[in-house]
Amino acid sequence: xxxxxxxxxxxxxxxxxxxxxxxxxxxxxxxxxxxxxxxxxxxxxxxxxxxxxxxxxxxxxxxxxxxxxxxxxxxxxxxxxxxxxxxxxxxxxxxxxxxxxxxxxxxxxxxxxxxxxxxxxxxxxxxxxxxxxxxxxxxxxxxxxxxxxxxxxxxxxxxxxxxxxxxxxxxxxxxxxxxxxxxxxxxxxxxxxxxxxxxxxxxxxxxxxxxxxxxxxxxxxxxxxxxxxxxxxxxxxxxxxxxxxxxxxxxxxxxxxxxx
Amino acid sequence: xxxxxxxxxxxxxxxxxxxxxxxxxxxxxxxxxxxxxxxxxxxxxxxxxxxxxxxxxxxxxxxxxxxxxxxxxxxxxxxxxxxxxxxxxxxxxxxxxxxxxxxxxxxxxxxxxxxxxxxxxxxxxxxxxxxxxxxxxxxxxxxxxxxxxxxxxxxxxxxxxxxxxxxxxxxxxxxxxxxxxxxxxxxxxxxxxxxxxxxxxxxxxxxxxxxxxxxxxxxxxxxxxxxxxxxxxxxxxxxxxxxxxxxxxxxxxxxxxxxxxxxxxxxxxxxxxxxxxxxxxxxxxxxxxxxxxxxxxxxxxxxxxxxxxxxxxxxxxxxxxxxxxxxxxxxxxxxxxxxxxxxxxxxxx
Numbered sequence: 001x002x003x004x005x006x007x008x009x010x011x012x013x014x015x016x017x018x019x020x021x022x023x024x025x026x027x028x029x030x031x032x033x034x035x036x037x038x039x040x041x042x043x044x045x046x047x048x049x050x051x052x053x054x055x056x057x058x059x060x061x062x063x064x065x066x067x068x069x070x071x072x073x074x075x076x077x078x079x080x081x082x083x084x085x086x087x088x089x090x091x092x093x094x095x096x097x098x099x100x101x102x103x104x105x106x107x108x109x110x111x112x113x114x115x116x117x118x119x120x121x122x123x124x125x126x127x128x129x130x131x132x133x134x135x136x137x138x139x140x141x142x143x144x145x146x147x148x149x150x151x152x153x154x155x156x157x158x159x160x161x162x163x164x165x166x167x168x169x170x171x172x173x174x175x176x177x178x179x180x181x182x183x184x185x186x187x188x189x190x191x192x193x194x195x196x197x198x199x200x201x202x203x204x205x206x207x208x209x210x211x212x213x214x215x216x217x218x219x220x221x222x223x224x225x226x227x228x229x230x231x232x233x234x235x236x237x238x239x240x241x242x243x244x245x246x247x248x249x250x251x252x253x254x255x256x257x258x259x260x
Numbered sequence: 261x262x263x264x265x266x267x268x269x270x271x272x273x274x275x276x277x278x279x280x281x282x283x284x285x286x287x288x289x290x291x292x293x294x295x296x297x298x299x300x301x302x303x304x305x306x307x308x309x310x311x312x313x314x315x316x317x318x319x320x321x322x323x324x325x326x327x328x329x330x331x332x333x334x335x336x337x338x339x340x341x342x343x344x345x346x347x348x349x350x351x352x353x354x355x356x357x358x359x360x361x362x363x364x365x366x367x368x369x370x371x372x373x374x375x376x377x378x379x380x381x382x383x384x385x386x387x388x389x390x391x392x393x394x395x396x397x398x399x400x401x402x403x404x405x406x407x408x409x410x411x412x413x414x415x416x417x418x419x420x421x422x423x424x425x426x427x428x429x430x431x432x433x434x435x436x437x438x439x440x441x442x443x444x445x446x447x448x449x450x451x452x453x454x455x456x457x458x459x460x461x462x463x464x465x466x467x468x469x470x471x472x473x474x475x476x477x478x479x480x481x482x483x484x485x486x487x488x489x490x491x492x493x494x495x496x497x498x499x500x501x502x503x504x505x506x507x508x509x510x511x512x513x514x515x516x517x518x519x520x521x522x523x524x525x526x527x528x529x530x531x532x533x534x535x536x537x538x539x540x541x542x543x544x545x546x547x548x549x550x551x552x553x554x555x556x557x558x559x560x561x562x563x564x565x566x567x568x569x570x571x572x573x574x575x576x577x578x579x580x581x582x583x584x585x586x587x588x589x590x591x592x593x594x595x596x597x598x599x600x601x602x603x604x605x606x607x608x609x
Contacts, residue, residue, distance in 0.1 A: 157340075157342065159338055159340060159342040160342050160344060162307075162309050162329070162338075162342075163336070163338060163342040163344075164344075164355070165308075165309075165328065165329040165330045166307055166308075166309075166329045166330070166332075166334070166335065166336045167330075167335070167355050167356035167359075167403065167404075167407055168330050168356045168358075168359035168360065168407060169330055169355075169358070169359055170328075170330055173358075173359065177355075177358070178344060181346045182344075182345070182346055
């Protein structure tokens, strides 16, 4: 009996945690007037903002993948103590406040800094530009891709890569023909995670680029200038988009599990 | 073909110590040793997966010690086979040809040739997850062969397959050897060694001893060695007395038997008599093709479907008989029996 009672406590405590996560979202769906949602969806400022957010996050994710995936591979193959240090470094953006990350990036790309000066000299402007939004999104979201790809690479049995080399493939060919295909699900899952984390970034983005306005910044702008009533429909539309991406990720994960 | 010179390697507390081994062209060489003796480690060094801390790997008179695996014309069949799970059978077998400058047609011909040799043509579109153990084994072997190596490394190739498939695979391996490929076959099972080997090396705790050489016989007291490391029965030191007489020596016990030995064994060697090839009877079997010895049953060990008898015939001889025979003969310790075996069942090592 005592055991059953303790098990019931698990249900109760777990339900509280679940409701805490779900109720604010559900409440928002019920509290927002449908007409307002439709009129907001027709608003060109909102539509442009959502399109810009999705586009920048998508391009950023794809570009970052070319750098993040090789890094994840190298970390997974590292046998030295550097592996732990590298993994720690990669996760820094996750553990620091995103507004602080934005300040750090701003310090680096501002025109007072040699990096910023150099970028400016070749025509690259990070402040209040899509490029600034991109690096802010990339900085805070790329760890998700690296860690996911790292997990995928780590799960590949070493023998498969050794056999590939025994059969005539160089290390690079083995990476392309064995390691990447075998960890493609983890890499794709990481890409989806990075993309969805990128579109929802606010703290780091606002430090570098208030304009052009990405959706999280637009929600904040509407809230501070017009109040909750005007911010809520945009937030609701954006949450729906994020949830759809989450559903894709979830279905993808389940599909992968079933296939494997 | 292959010459290992003073190869040493340390891993944790284990070390390979100054291993020297020569493999001739077209040789089927078996490397026997108990688990953890360094067999696989040695294959990994030959394949280039590991670099020895000292010594040289010479292949066709070229020092390949520092050559990466992909530049060695050596194929390696790993114990766990390591088939690529995302590629189907055809693609697995084709893999090594991706890196060769041949036309698509030539590549296809090669793949089909080796799929035919290993009897896997019907599995072409199947993925490794949908193959049986024996099928996987043959696919992995075909994949190794498509590379057209000069030397094939086999790590416990019979470990995960049943007796019928073993026989098939042995025939395939013999054909491969006959086609001019050298083979190093790692195993812990002496029966495999006897059936397939041109030469045998024994590896114990990182030390390598090569059979069919004076040094091996001088250094290894065979009956003790085999008993200790393989738990295998009926392996005797064999002294040649004359053309028709040999002495089988089990520890200090000597049994002189008159048989016509193969002419190639003109020096002292070892003899292995598989326990399942020994017939036990109450009366002497009258056959000129058989050698019979009177013996006393010392102990009886029942297995699932067979019974192992330890018999004292001057030397200790083990016989494996069926449960039905055991019941029919009403055998118990102390009973006098006749044990007989065909002369062709004597395996000279």
